[in-house]
Amino acid sequence: MKYINQLRMEFMSIPDNVGLARLTVAAFASQLDYTVSEIDDIKGAISEAVSNAIIHGYEGRPENTVRIVASLTTRGLEVIVEDTGKGIENVKEAMLSGYSSVPERLGLGFSFMQSFMDEVAVLSEPMKGTRVIMFKQLGRRGDYASEN
Amino acid sequence: MKYINQLRMEFMSIPDNVGLARLTVAAFASQLDYTVSEIDDIKGAISEAVSNAIIHGYEGRPENTVRIVASLTTRGLEVIVEDTGKGIENVKEAMLSGYSSVPERLGLGFSFMQSFMDEVAVLSEPMKGTRVIMFKQLGRRGDYASEN
Amino acid sequence: MDSEVEVRSNALVVRLAGEIDIKVADALRAELETSLDRSRARHLVLNLDRVSFIDSSGLGVILGRYKRVSVQGGKLAFVGLRPAVQRVLELSGVLRISEVFPSEDEALSRLQ
Amino acid sequence: MDSEVEVRSNALVVRLAGEIDIKVADALRAELETSLDRSRARHLVLNLDRVSFIDSSGLGVILGRYKRVSVQGGKLAFVGLRPAVQRVLELSGVLRISEVFPSEDEALSRLQ
Ligand SMILES: Nc1ncnc2c1ncn2[C@@H]1O[C@H](COP(=O)(O)OP(=O)(O)O)[C@@H](O)[C@H]1O
Ligand SMILES: Nc1ncnc2c1ncn2[C@@H]1O[C@H](COP(=O)(O)OP(=O)(O)O)[C@@H](O)[C@H]1O
Numbered sequence: 001m002k003y004i005n006q007l008r009m010e011f012m013s014i015p016d017n018v019g020l021a022r023l024t025v026a027a028f029a030s031q032l033d034y035t036v037s038e039i040d041d042i043k044g045a046i047s048e049a050v051s052n053a054i055i056h057g058y059e060g061r062p063e064n065t066v067r068i069v070a071s072l073t074t075r076g077l078e079v080i081v082e083d084t085g086k087g088i089e090n091v092k093e094a095m096l097s098g099y100s101s102v103p104e105r106l107g108l109g110f111s112f113m114q115s116f117m118d119e120v121a122v123l124s125e126p127m128k129g130t131r132v133i134m135f136k137q138l139g140r141r142g143d144y145a146s147e148n
Numbered sequence: 149m150k151y152i153n154q155l156r157m158e159f160m161s162i163p164d165n166v167g168l169a170r171l172t173v174a175a176f177a178s179q180l181d182y183t184v185s186e187i188d189d190i191k192g193a194i195s196e197a198v199s200n201a202i203i204h205g206y207e208g209r210p211e212n213t214v215r216i217v218a219s220l221t222t223r224g225l226e227v228i229v230e231d232t233g234k235g236i237e238n239v240k241e242a243m244l245s246g247y248s249s250v251p252e253r254l255g256l257g258f259s260f261m262q263s264f265m266d267e268v269a270v271l272s273e274p275m276k277g278t279r280v281i282m283f284k285q286l287g288r289r290g291d292y293a294s295e296n
Numbered sequence: 297m298d299s300e301v302e303v304r305s306n307a308l309v310v311r312l313a314g315e316i317d318i319k320v321a322d323a324l325r326a327e328l329e330t331s332l333d334r335s336r337a338r339h340l341v342l343n344l345d346r347v348s349f350i351d352s353s354g355l356g357v358i359l360g361r362y363k364r365v366s367v368q369g370g371k372l373a374f375v376g377l378r379p380a381v382q383r384v385l386e387l388s389g390v391l392r393i394s395e396v397f398p399s400e401d402e403a404l405s406r407l408q
Numbered sequence: 409m410d411s412e413v414e415v416r417s418n419a420l421v422v423r424l425a426g427e428i429d430i431k432v433a434d435a436l437r438a439e440l441e442t443s444l445d446r447s448r449a450r451h452l453v454l455n456l457d458r459v460s461f462i463d464s465s466g467l468g469v470i471l472g473r474y475k476r477v478s479v480q481g482g483k484l485a486f487v488g489l490r491p492a493v494q495r496v497l498e499l500s501g502v503l504r505i506s507e508v509f510p511s512e513d514e515a516l517s518r519l520q
Contacts, residue, residue: 023171030359054318090400104356105356199463
C-alpha cells in the first residue's frame with residue numbers, strides 16, 4: 001500500500017480541539033475524491049474518537065495530549081486517534097451501542113464510528129491508553145439517500 | 149507565559165499540504181480573539197514558511213516531513229515551522245527582500261512573513277535544516293485600513 | 297454555536313447555529329434548562345437549519361431535554377435538518393421518538 | 409483553483425477562483441501562457457473577485473506574465489480584489505506597476 005500523504009497531529013486535551021481535529025482531518029481527507037457525505041462521516045467519526053480521548057481517556061484534564069495519525073492511500077483514509085489516558089477494561093462491552101460509563105452520556109460514540117467508517121478497531125490497555133484505528137474506503141458508498 | 153493551547157503537526161513535503169497547514173493553523177489561532185485580517189496575516193505567513201520548507205528545504209522531494217508547532221498564550225500565537233532539509237548558508241542575505249536562490253521566484257517570502265507577523269526569527273544550519281519562529285501579538289493591529 | 301429562543305403558543309422554539317459538540321454541550325444544556333424553566337412550555341421545537349454538525353455529545357443534550365419534556369406530556373420536534381444532522385439523528389433513533397416538520401409554523405400547528 | 413478565460417477586445421480577461429499558492433502555480437502559469445499565445449491579446453485583466461488567498465508563489469506567476477505582456481507594450485489590470493489579496497499585492501509593489509478597476513468593463517474601456 002503506497003501512502004499518498006500522511007499527517008500527524010498532537011494537541012492538548014481540551015474541547016476546543018475537537019472541532020480543530022474534525023476540520024483538519026476532513027480537509028486532509030478531501031485530497032482524495034470523497035463525496036460530501038463521506039467527508040461528513042469522517043468528521044463525525046473524528047469527533048467521537050477525540051471527544052472520547054478527552055472525556056474518558058483523560059477524564060477532562062486539559063494538560064494531556066491527543067494524537068492523530070492520518071494516512072491517505074489509493075484505497076482510502078486510515079486514521080488513528082490515540083490517548084495515553086486511563087484505558088478501557090472491557091473493550092467489547094465499551095463498544096456496545098448504548099453502553100457508557102458516564103450516566104449522562106448516550107453510549108453511542110463507538111457505534112457512530114462504526115456506522116461512519118468501514119473499519120474500526122480499538123486497542124486499549126488500562127492505565128496505558130486507547131488507540132482507535134479507523135478506515136474509510138474510497139468510492140464505496142453513495143450519498144445518504146442511496147444507503148437507505 | 150501560560151500556554152492556553154498547543155498543537156503540533158507533521159506532514160509530507162508536498163504542495164497539497166500548504167493549504168492544509170494554512171487552514172489548520174488559522175482555525176487554531178481563531179481560538180484567540182484575532183480579527184479577520186489578522187487571521188489572513190497568519191495564513192499568509194504559514195503559507196510562505198511551509199512553501200519554503202517544501203521548495204527550498206527539501207527541493208521538492210515529497211517523502212520528507214515538515215513540522216509545525218503552534219502555541220496560544222494570552223499574548224498571542226507563536227508558531228514554528230521547521231524542516232530538516234538543506235538549510236540556508238547565509239540567513240541574512242536570504243531574508244533580504246527580493247533575494248531568491250531560484251530565478252523564477254520573487255524572493256518575497258521572508259519579507260511577507262515579517263509584514264504579516266510581529267516577530268520572525270530564522271535559525272538554519274546547512275545540511276541540517278531550517279526553523280522559522282514567528283509570533284503574532286493579540287490585539288495589536290486594527291484591520292487593513294487602519295494600518296495605512 | 298449561536299442560539300435564539302422564542303416561546304410560541306405552548307412550545308419553546310430554539311434556533312441553533314454552528315457545530316454542536318462537546319465544546320458547546322454544557323452551555324447548551326444550561327440554556328435549554330433555563331429556557332424550559334422560564335417558559336413552562338409544553339413542547340420543544342428545535343430549528344437546526346443552520347446547524348452544520350452534531351455528534352453524540354450534542355445529541356445527548358437534546359435527548360436529556362426530550363426526557364424532561366416528555367415527562368410533562370410534551371413532544372420533541374425538529375425543523376430544518378441538513379443531511380449530516382439528519383443522518384446522526386436517524387442513526388441514534390431520535391427520529392423514532394420525535395417528529396420532523398418542514399417549518400416552525402407547521403410544527404407549531406401540529407403540536408397543539 | 410478554478411479559472412475562466414475570455415478574450416475581450418484587445419485584452420485577455422482571466423477570472424480566477426479559490427486559493428492561489430504553490431499547489432496551483434504550475435498549472436496557472438501554463439494556462440496563462442497558453443491563453444496569451446492563442447489570443448495574442450495586448451493587455452491582461454485579472455478578475456480576482458473569487459480569489460480568497462494568494463501568496464508569493466501565486467504572485468510570482470502573475471508577475472511573470474506581467475513581464476511578457478509589458479514587453480509587448482501591454483498593461484496588467486486587476487478587478488475585484490478582496491482585502492487579503494489587496495494587501496499581498498500592495499506589499500509586493502505589484503500595484504505600482506498595474507491598475508485596479510471596479511469592474512471588467514471599466515478596465516477594458518480604459519485599457520484601449
Ligand atoms: N479513549 C477512551 N479512554 C477510556 N475509555 C474510553 C475511551 N473511549 C471510550 N471509552 C469507554 O467506552 C465507553 C463507551 O464509549 P462511547 O460508545 O463513545 O460512548 P460515550 O462516550 O457516550 O460513553 C465510554 O463510556 C468509556 O467508558
Ligand atoms: N526552508 C528553507 N530551506 C532552505 N532554504 C531556504 C528556506 N527558506 C528560504 N530559503 C532560502 O531563502 C531564500 C529566500 O526565501 P524567500 O524570501 O521566501 O523567497 P523565495 O521563496 O521566493 O525564494 C530562498 O530563495 C532560499 O534560498
